[in-house]
C-alpha cells in the first residue's frame with residue numbers, strides 16, 4: 430500500500446471496517462510511513478475537536494414543550510363537522 | 513384519558529409511540545437539524561415535520577434499521593428540500609431588494625448558538641459538505657452508515673469528508689483549529 434491508497438482508506442481504517450487483508454496492508458504501511466501516521470493523528474484530533482465543538486454549539490438547544498401536542502394534532506384524523 | 517374513550521378506528525397497528533419517539537430521539541434530532549439547517553426555528557419546524565411524517569408512515573417502519581436512523585433519513589430529506597426552497601427565496605429576494613433586513617430579532621438562544629466559531633465555519637461549507645461533517649462527527653456514523661443514510665456511494669462520502677475537512681482547516685478560528693498546519697493541506701490534496 431502507498432500513501433495515496435492509505436489516504437483513500439483512512440476513514441474506514443479508523444472505523445475498523447476494512448477487509449482484514451487491506452487492514453493488514455494499511456498497518457504495514459503505517460509502520461513505515463511517518464507522514465501517514467501524522468495524517469492519521471491529525472484526522473483523529475480533528476474528529477475530537479469537531480465532535481466537541483458541534484456538541485458544545487448545540488448543548489443549549491432543547492425541545493419546545495408544545496411539540497408533542499402539535500404533532501398529535503397534525504396526525505389526528507380530522508373530525509367531521511356537523512352540517 | 514378522555515381520548516381513549518373515543519378511540520378512532522385503529523390505523524394499521526402503529527409500532528411507534530410519539531411520546532417515546534420524542535423522549536428518546538427528539539433532542540438529538542433537534543440539535544442535528546439546527547446544525548444542518550443553521551436556524552433554530554427552522555430546525556424546530558423540521559423536527560416537527562419529521563415526527564409527523566414518521567407517525568403517518570409508522571406502519572411502513574419495519575425495524576430494518578434503528579429507529580433513529582429511520583427518523584434521521586426523513587429529517588435529512590426535509591432539510592435538503594428546505595435548503596433548496598431557501599436558495600430560491602434568497603435568489604428572488606436578491607433580485608428585488610438590494611438589502612434585506614433580518615427577519616426576526618436575535619434571541620439569546622441564537623446568540624449562544626452563533627457564538628460558536630464552528631457554527632460559523634460550517635456555514636461556509638456547501639450543504640453536501642456540511643451534511644458529511646455532521647453525519648460523521650456529530651452523529652458519529654461510520655462511512656458505510658453515512659452512505660446509507662445520505663443515499664451516496666462510500667467513495668462520494670469519503671471525498672466530501674476530505675474536502676470538507678480541508679475547507680474547515682482554512683476557515684476555523686484559531687482555537688478550534690486542530691487540523692494541523694498547512695502540511696495537512698498538502699498531504700490531503702489529491
Ligand SMILES: [Zn+2]
Nearest residue numbers: 431432462465
Ligand atoms: Zn504513507
